[in-house]
Amino acid sequence: MFDLMESRIRRRLGLALILAVTLVGAGCGTSQQLVGINIEPTTETFGSATTPVQDDAGLNVQLRALGTYIHPPATKDITNQVTWVSNTPQMVTVTSTGLITATGRACGNTLISATVNKNSTDGGLSSPGAVVTGNMTANVTCFTGTGG
Numbered sequence: 001m002f003d004l005m006e007s008r009i010r011r012r013l014g015l016a017l018i019l020a021v022t023l024v025g026a027g028c029g030t031s032q033q034l035v036g037i038n039i040e041p042t043t044e045t046f047g048s049a050t051t052p053v054q055d056d057a058g059l060n061v062q063l064r065a066l067g068t069y070i071h072p073p074a075t076k077d078i079t080n081q082v083t084w085v086s087n088t089p090q091m092v093t094v095t096s097t098g099l100i101t102a103t104g105r106a107c108g109n110t111l112i113s114a115t116v117n118k119n120s121t122d123g124g125l126s127s128p129g130a131v132v133t134g135n136m137t138a139n140v141t142c143f144t145g146t147g148g
Contacts, residue, residue: 036068037082037114037134046092046102047141056140057104065098065114065134082114082134092138100138107142111135 040063047056067078084094088110094100100112115133 032069032071032074034067034078034116034118034132035070037078037116037132038066038068039112039114039134039136040064040066041136043137043139044100045139045141047107047143049141049144049146051141052143053107053140054104056102058101060099060101063094063098063100063112063114063136067116067132078116079114082116085113085115086138087111087113091140102138102140107140110138110140112138 041061044061046059047053063079063084064077065079065082067076067081068074069076079098080096082098084096084098086092086094086100088106088108090103091106091108092100092102092110092112094112098114113133113135115131117131
């Protein structure tokens with residue numbers, strides 16, 4: 001009788017162990033997910049107080065979008081996989097590859113964003129939600145005609 005009970009206990013423990021290994025292993029099968037975007041540089045300033053704004057036209061800087069991932073943790077350059085937007089394109093434009101350019105038509109501050117809009121894996125880019133966005137600030141210094 002004791003051997004029968006011991007055998008049943010061992011079988012149940014064995015099944016519990018198999019179930020536990022299966023559940024833990026299932027978590028490792030989760031695809032890598034994008035959870036954040038950092039843009040480099042975080043701030044860029046074009047021009048100076050002694051330079052007329054129209055003379056800033058054509059000044060440009062290449063941005064980089066760095067994606068922060070989980071499962072497993074990693075940071076990857078996703079510059080060419082994000083959608084770039086300038087909230088003031090009359091001041092600073094941005095190309096699909098992250099090149100920002102002063103237009104020479106306006107001065108002030110603008111927000112440049114890099115966004116991924118995905119719910120599933122697509123070309124190695126995956127996010128857990130609908131939108132993941134990073135931002136940076138571009139400034140075009142207003143002309144005052146003086147050095148300060």
